[in-house]
Structures are given as structure tokens and as C-alpha cells.
Amino acid sequence: MLIFELSDKMETNTYERGFIMLTKDNTVVGFIGTGVMGKSMATNLLNAGYPVVVYSRTKEKAESLLEKGANWAESPKAVAEEANVIITIVGYPTDVREVYLGENGLITNGTENTYLIDMTTSTPSLAEEIYEAAKGKGMHALDAPVSGGDVGAREAKLSIMVGGDEKDFEAVLPILQTLGTNIVYQGKSGAGQHTKMVNQIVIASGMIGVSEALAYAVKSGLNPENVLQSISSGAAGSWSLSNLAPRMIQGNFEPGFYIKHFIKDMTIAFEEAEKMGMEAPGLSLALSLYKQLAEQGEENSGTQALYKYWKE
Known part of the structure; x- marks a missing residue:
């Protein structure tokens, strides 16, 4: 088990995984879900210097993010076409299923080597289903629910519990570090949930x-x-x-x-x-x-x- 307790954010601009190098210059973060917590989380990504493209069912909820420099996408499909790291934090498992596996979903329309990080609290079985579907398309899926509420989201002090492949966790760790201070790799897909x-x-x-x-x-x-x-x-x-x-x-x-x-x-x-x-x-x-x-x-x-x- 890997545990990262951080008092100060690590200044990590790059992470090399095999032949893949994730940097702030070549990473576009998609963010779906701009509710009580999601809006603050997306703001922290923008403040950290990541290009962010956002989608929410109600565009008005994302207006403050657009004013801060985020780009708007009209659907999860549009997010999948622009971003190579995509974070979701939506309401219910039915929403997660639609966002990932629906006709306009991320996996349905995504490209190889995209990293998918679902931070919704959802079912372990759905996390496993998404993992397998993503793997079948050469994508990388992690279930990474969070705890800390609106205060933790606003102050970037969330606890993040991650399931999936450890190498994928390591690849996106610098991004997770912009959102939380207690980041724990828990094990295989579904373990985060x-x-x-x-x-x-x-x-x-x-x-x-x-x-x-x-x-x-x-x-x-x-x-x-x-x-x-x-x-x-x-x-x-x-x-x-x-x-x-x-x-x-x-x-x-x-x-x-x-x-x-x-x-x-x-x-x-x-x-x-x-x-x-x-x-x-x-x-x-x-x-x-x-x-x-x-x-x-x-x-x-x-x-x-x-x-x-x-x-x-």
C-alpha cells in the first residue's frame, strides 16, 4: 500500500511512465461535474496551471470556471475528444454509467492512453466494469472517491482513495496532488470505492x-x-x-x-x-x-x- 501525506504540494511538472510523459504542457484535464465539490476541485487544477475543459449538465454552474480560463465542452463526448486525463465527480451510479458507457460517453468516444479518474462515490462493481471497458480500448481507468467535503475540496486537502492499476495511479499522482493531501493507493479496481x-x-x-x-x-x-x-x-x-x-x-x-x-x-x-x-x-x-x-x-x-x- 502506498500512502502519501503531504504538508506542502510537490512541485512535480512531469511524470514518465514507460514511453508516456505527462506534463502540464501536453496534458489537458477534462472535468465533468461542477457541483459543491467539483467546482472547487476544477478551480484548483486551473490554479495549478493545468489546461481544463469542463462539462456540466447546466452550463451556468460552470460559469465561474470559464471566467477563470476553463474551456467549455458540450458533452462528455466533446470532453473525450479534447482531454487526455478526465476527472468525473457526478451524482449517482446511473450518472457514472451514462458518462462513461453511454452513447456520448467517455469510453465510447475516448482514445487510447486516456486516463479516466472517477471521483464519484459509486459502486465497486461499476468501477470494475468501467475498468474492463476502458482496458479493452487501451485506456486507463481509476476509481478515486474522495472525502473532506466542501472545505477539503476548496482547500485542496481531500482524502483520495484509489483503486486500479498501480502504474496508472503513479502516472496521475501529480494531478491528484493538486486536489488532496492524503492520497492512498488501495489496490485493484473497485478498492477505492x-x-x-x-x-x-x-x-x-x-x-x-x-x-x-x-x-x-x-x-x-x-x-x-x-x-x-x-x-x-x-x-x-x-x-x-x-x-x-x-x-x-x-x-x-x-x-x-x-x-x-x-x-x-x-x-x-x-x-x-x-x-x-x-x-x-x-x-x-x-x-x-x-x-x-x-x-x-x-x-x-x-x-x-x-x-x-x-x-x-
């Missing part, structure tokens, strides 16, 4: 604990800010406690990560656990609570809106 499922299981139960604890603090008459000051750096400390509990206190439920997408992730994790004959009671409870919130109209709120289950 399985690792993301582990991540989401931890977060699912943890969010219950953070929300329930904060509700307890408020109901007992404590000052929640003072409580966080005491517990955030102790044994109870976590990313969710430090980054999302303050938003709960402020009543800020804007999405750093949508509830609807978290439900998608937890559903994938639950189904994968079932396939392995594994019980997941914590995951099951979190999934049921978030589904209740979605039914109440909170599907487009941030995951910290779980606090409303106790607050209201």
Missing part, C-alpha cells in the same frame, strides 16, 4: 453521535460552543465534530455534502455489507434517520441537518 464505503460507515454512525450529543448539551442548559471547546480535541474529537457541529449550532444546514447523496452512499454500503453477509446496525440506523429527513423535505440540506431530528 470499497474504501469509501468504510469511510461512509464511520461517518454515518459518527453523525448520530455528534447530533445526539449536541442536542443533549443544549437541552441540559450548557453553552454548546464551550462544550465543543472541551471535547473537540479530546477522545471524542472527529472531523464531523470540529467542522459540522459548529454549523449545527449556527443553524447553518447548507450542503457541504447533500443528504440525498449521503443516502445514496449509505445504501451502496448497506448493500455491499449484505452481499458479504455482514450485519451493519449502526449504518442501518443512520440510513433510516436520514431517509426520514429526506421525506420531510431535507434531501438537499447538508448532512449536519441530522441535528434537526433532535432539535425539532
Whole structure:
């Protein structure tokens, strides 16, 4: 297993893989998906000096990137015709399938030696299917889901979990280093997605604990800010406690990560656990609570809106 912990970005302009040399001069990065995280990620690529061509279903969502120098493509097919490294971060596995394997998809229309990096949280089986389809056309596919939310994306401090061929991981590592600081090669195709499922299981139960604890603090008459000051750096400390509990206190439920997408992730994790004959009671409870919130109209709120289950 390869682990890269970076405090400062490596100034890597080239990487040689056999007879292939990826440089900022001969690499055009395609970026598909300009949502809460994708827009910041594409911005970081532009800031690092990479030429970027973007596609999003709604062009207006990409306007700020176009103003920064990105070029617009009318479809995934158009991205495939211009870019030799393509990153995707879209909503659901159905979107991933369409972007990669559809009539206007990347693999359908891509060229040999293109690197495909799917950073969507999707199913391990689809990652494997995409890998095999890409391999059949002489392309290189990696599943590389991320964790860190809107803050991690904006500050280029994402955790990136990568599955696929190790030599392909090494080839695109300089590009990944513009997006994250904790970049781990996990193994064969699908391993990145399985690792993301582990991540989401931890977060699912943890969010219950953070929300329930904060509700307890408020109901007992404590000052929640003072409580966080005491517990955030102790044994109870976590990313969710430090980054999302303050938003709960402020009543800020804007999405750093949508509830609807978290439900998608937890559903994938639950189904994968079932396939392995594994019980997941914590995951099951979190999934049921978030589904209740979605039914109440909170599907487009941030995951910290779980606090409303106790607050209201």
C-alpha cells in the first residue's frame, strides 16, 4: 500500500511512465461535474496551471470556471475528444454509467492512453466494469472517491482513495496532488470505492453521535460552543465534530455534502455489507434517520441537518 501525506504540494511538472510523459504542457484535464465539490476541485487544477475543459449538465454552474480560463465542452463526448486525463465527480451510479458507457460517453468516444479518474462515490462493481471497458480500448481507468467535503475540496486537502492499476495511479499522482493531501493507493479496481464505503460507515454512525450529543448539551442548559471547546480535541474529537457541529449550532444546514447523496452512499454500503453477509446496525440506523429527513423535505440540506431530528 502506498500512502502519501503531504504538508506542502510537490512541485512535480512531469511524470514518465514507460514511453508516456505527462506534463502540464501536453496534458489537458477534462472535468465533468461542477457541483459543491467539483467546482472547487476544477478551480484548483486551473490554479495549478493545468489546461481544463469542463462539462456540466447546466452550463451556468460552470460559469465561474470559464471566467477563470476553463474551456467549455458540450458533452462528455466533446470532453473525450479534447482531454487526455478526465476527472468525473457526478451524482449517482446511473450518472457514472451514462458518462462513461453511454452513447456520448467517455469510453465510447475516448482514445487510447486516456486516463479516466472517477471521483464519484459509486459502486465497486461499476468501477470494475468501467475498468474492463476502458482496458479493452487501451485506456486507463481509476476509481478515486474522495472525502473532506466542501472545505477539503476548496482547500485542496481531500482524502483520495484509489483503486486500479498501480502504474496508472503513479502516472496521475501529480494531478491528484493538486486536489488532496492524503492520497492512498488501495489496490485493484473497485478498492477505492470499497474504501469509501468504510469511510461512509464511520461517518454515518459518527453523525448520530455528534447530533445526539449536541442536542443533549443544549437541552441540559450548557453553552454548546464551550462544550465543543472541551471535547473537540479530546477522545471524542472527529472531523464531523470540529467542522459540522459548529454549523449545527449556527443553524447553518447548507450542503457541504447533500443528504440525498449521503443516502445514496449509505445504501451502496448497506448493500455491499449484505452481499458479504455482514450485519451493519449502526449504518442501518443512520440510513433510516436520514431517509426520514429526506421525506420531510431535507434531501438537499447538508448532512449536519441530522441535528434537526433532535432539535425539532
